Amino acid sequence: MEIKMPYSSSDLDRAEGLEIEALIKASQEPYPDPIAWMEEVRRNILVTTVDSVLNWCRHYSVWPLNLGLACCAFEMIATAVSRFDISRFGMELLRASPRQADLMIVAGTLTWKMAPALKRVYDQMPEPKWVLAMGACAISGGPFYDSYSVVPGVNRIIPVDVYVPGCPPRPEALLHGIIMLHQKIDKDSLLKKR
């Protein structure tokens, strides 16, 4: 039985190529790190009870999205299994669907071909959301920064909250980064301008 599809795979390839070229043109400068609001909150010492309850809830149940791209993904998985137990922080549910996740851990090298997919997944996550760039490749391109197809740092595509250096970072280093993110979440406030 002859199966005729209304669109061919070369049409799909061409559409994908146009999307990637458009994203390359739009990502020549990195996004600024979202820390400007921390200055305001520090000056404004009025952290309400509502804020502290919300921050407590968010702190203790951050659900990561598993976006393991390359080698760092295996250190992320090693953090999630029984030896380096991420479950003690309430984070053992690495969700596959971005609609159910709070924290996107970008673990591995991001290439220009993958970048539109990453942006789409980030846009699908509901607020409040945080991004953790794990490993040298996600921070700045790592050992591949002068390659023709590697994005020199994930912050060209999405704003990043915590950077965890290493190649790959040990699971303890990733946990340290996550604890710093928890401290950042504690200082969050409904009063900040988004």
Added chain:
Amino acid sequence: MPLKTEPVMINFGPQHPSTHGVFRMRVTFDGEVIVDLEPVFGYLHRGIEKLAEAKTYTQVIPYTDRLDYLASMSNNFAYVLAVEKLAGIEVPERAQYLRVIMAELMRIASHLIATGAFFNDLGAFFTPFMYMFREREKILDLFEMVCGQRLTYNYMRIGGVSHDIPEEFLPALRRFIDEMPGFIEEYDWLLAENEIVLARTKGVGVLPAHKAINASASGPVLRASGVKWDIRKADPYSVYDHFEFEIPVGMMGDTYDRYWVRIQEMRQSTRIVKQAMEQLPSGEVRTKVPALLRPPKGEVYAHIESPRGELGFYLVSDNSPRPYRFKVRAPSLINLTVLRDLCVGWKLADAIAILGSIDIVLAEVDR
């Protein structure tokens, strides 16, 4: 009155929990049955072959680590074998035995992940995975004792290995090797006769032997189809001809056989490590090689049996400190040639099981 049906194309996107990395498949369905499957990759193409042309021969070794990151020691091994063959460098015997011990431990660790991830895909969400990671952490501790890194080791050098083993390594290795067969029995007892595993993998995705050879499959995929071809026996490199071990060969070439071959290979690897530990000679671990090594003009192709198949490096040198051409023969890329033919006619869940049994690592496919 005949029903009108339409084919549907579903995109198995690059971000998916069971695609082993950023792998994309465009699958066309007629109802529930797959009629066409097109693998799309390149989402992790980092241009390692081009980058290596700008670095010296020793500086390329960390790049080879990141090719197949689940078997970094094997990648290092193949690359340094190629450079030593090109430049005619002799390696001391202690270094050769250490390389074999590391490569076989790496094979066990890699097969543990391959099997764990395979069962993850089948639906046994995380229990076998957690069990196998428990053993893998012990192997990673051994590696950390030797070279300080858990994942991308950069341990082998042109002319030997970088450091000698510390004193606590051999007792720890002996403890591990003595208890490992017990753990493999535990996995077998849990998984091999399990009704769901048998129903989902027996007879699914059968790869006949002549097709496997024609498609240049290698490693457990080829051996599960009944072809007894292992580079450690067919074209021995380093000191593999000093050891006694068997090559497990499957009978039918279905998904179950590919899993079974990996479990048997883990058993054989423990045998090899035990023999290597007993035969380990003393001596130096590294020959002196100039920092800017200039091999003579020529080319070389060196291949080893990595956990995923035949890993080969093709190097062309023009007597300068940088390689003129550095090419990786990636087993995962070539094993994927059979994916379309294996999956057509089955349902979506079977396609996931078949992909898991071929065991790909995207960084090697895409380089």
Added chain:
Amino acid sequence: MTKPLSPQEVARQIREHIPDAVTDFDESAVFARSEALFQVARFLKQNLDLDYLASITAVDFFEHFELIYHLTSITKNHSVILKTRCEKGEKVPSVISLWQGADFQERDIFDLMGIAFVGHPNLKRIFLWDGFKGHPLRKDWSKNAAQD
């Protein structure tokens, strides 16, 4: 041990069957003309039992490209290296109908080096996206020039 067959012997056997296909041989490989590549490969597969294609590589030597085929026989455990030279812009016959394992490797060479293969059913870019300018692994390709 996998025995590498002597290129002189292999060249002699090929010359008996296909007269002017072999141009040269050196101590490790047999060189064939790019137009006769398919016939030579078919002869090697059928008569010398070389049923396993280990790898295809392309090297850029500025004035010409060189394609290297590593062929192995699983039944007899011997190997042959077949090489061919082609100019920039010249098309080479594909060996996919002999060995299906050449599928992704030829697409890889087309994508990164720009050598087109005649007879390949699906010759399109495999690693880079549609719309990428140029072929990166060539020696005269540079990142800055391509971005203009």
